[in-house]
Amino acid sequence: MNMNRIFSLLCLSFLILFTPAFAQMDVKKSLVAKNVELVKVGDGYGFTEGPAVDREGNIFFTDQPNNKIYQWKFGTGEIIEFTDASGRANGLYFTREGDLLACADMDNQLWSFDKEGKSKVLIESFKGNKLNGPNDLWVNPRGGIYLTDPLYERKYWERDPAMQQDGNHLYYLGSDGFQFFRVDENLVKPNGIVGSPDGTKLYVADIGAKKTYVYDIEEDGYLTNRQVFVEMGSDGMTIDNRGNLYLTGDGVTIFNNKGDKIGHIPVDEKWTANVCFGAGDRKTLFITASEAVYTLQMKVRGVW
Template sequence: MNMNRVFPLICLLSVIFSFPVSAQIEVKKSLVAKNAELVKVGNGYGFTEGPAVDREGNVFFTDQPNNKIYQWKFGTGEIIEFTDASGRANGLYFNREGELIACADMDNQLWSFDKEGKSKVLIENFKGKKLNGPNDLWINPRGGIYLTDPLYERSYWERDPAMQQDGNHLYYLGKDGLQFFRVDENLVKPNGIVGSYDGKKLYVADIGAKKTYVYDIEEDGYLTNRQVFVEMGSDGMTIDNRGNLYLTGEGVTIFNNRGDKIGHIPVDAKWTANVCFGAGDRKTLFITASDAVYTLQMKVRGVW
């Protein structure tokens, strides 16, 4: 790991593409900044995933096939390598202590990284059996971690059988690291996940069922009152300060907190994997899509 090693200039910074998108977005209310353009800030990756913002507004994202995490630096826009030993991380999220929590798909574990890039294993298995492959996560205001665990078989796995759990489930890890239990066992293939700012609602995309659910969050971490939020699945997702939900796949589709579609951001990529708000004011939308990373200036802002 070398925090000062910059990803090859030819791939990331020599060509920055932008094009206006406001005319292409169908919206019921104004979400995107005036004259906003979708800007490709980095390309040449294997497959980008897991954007996550730290307290300073820097955005970290993964290049999963190449086992790396990169950092987009707020203020300069420079992209540098954070670690080249990411555990083939997928979803990322920062906790309140400033640690980067990662779904380490390589060994089906949950990891944490300190600010220097040193990793630590948080979860190795569930009841003595390997997880399918932690995919995405969200951390509630009390520090508890919700994570999705669908099975996407990888060529680099050395285990038999590939699935050791009895299905694709949703899990909760308490802040103390001692409590680790399932909170929903009735999902087809859970993927993207995010919660409301107040920690009272949890949204989980079941990409296998082509649905996104909303739950009430109890103080002990358990979930109640599962409802279908929208009849659409998603890869990654995020939420803004108005409670609008951003789902990914074919571009970014935006729903208000009642589940009404209010916008769509087209992205020129085979697959749009994930999304988050970053920069100092949290008004820059970061989109990871196939081999590239894009930004879009917004009127709304993200929430911690």
């Protein structure tokens, strides 16, 4: 090997070692705003999850071990407590009417909060048995709710920790609030979930199978044509206006709408649980990661 070749390799190694991690990826120039870095905007929580954006662009997120939901105000950067009785909420999502839906894991239910923080139970069982532990959800443009229900045993449960249903399934609650049925009974451990802006595609991460699936959504809420989108599971997920899918776990991994990996955003925490877009222009990527929450300014925008 000649000296010029050796020198080039040494220079490349130096760049890899001393360049900020997320700047190494082509995601920085194609998706991330210019000259920005990941910013920690809050810490000291038990475990953060479930970010959801309201109509104005504020982000609500959960601290599940401490039974709380917080609100991040994008205009000021302030984080305030929304409720200290969240039902041990995990995933969150806003309805078109502005109510906050919560996967209330304390009693394995689906809750709804009004703007004042008053809660009510929407779903408490399926065929006479409790759910395993509602985890994440997505609301389609017609108002129907898709819900993942994996079993993760919680220390705070007073009930039998055994599986309550006959498996870890994916459910659908119709917009009328009465039709509640399973739409996939062949998943190992469904977790993160999001749909396309036009309501025709549903993405579901099966973290147990280490896969993320894509389905066609029918008008009645049923799903057809399940296919493997990527060979990677995820905790939470979101989608941007270009159709790119953001998966979590080891930081945030981004795939285009064909399933090709186009970038990775490292997060210096034990686990990156969930992600969504917020702020008035929906160009702030908000990340919940273990005991902290982060933001990153993007070129692309969220669609919800």
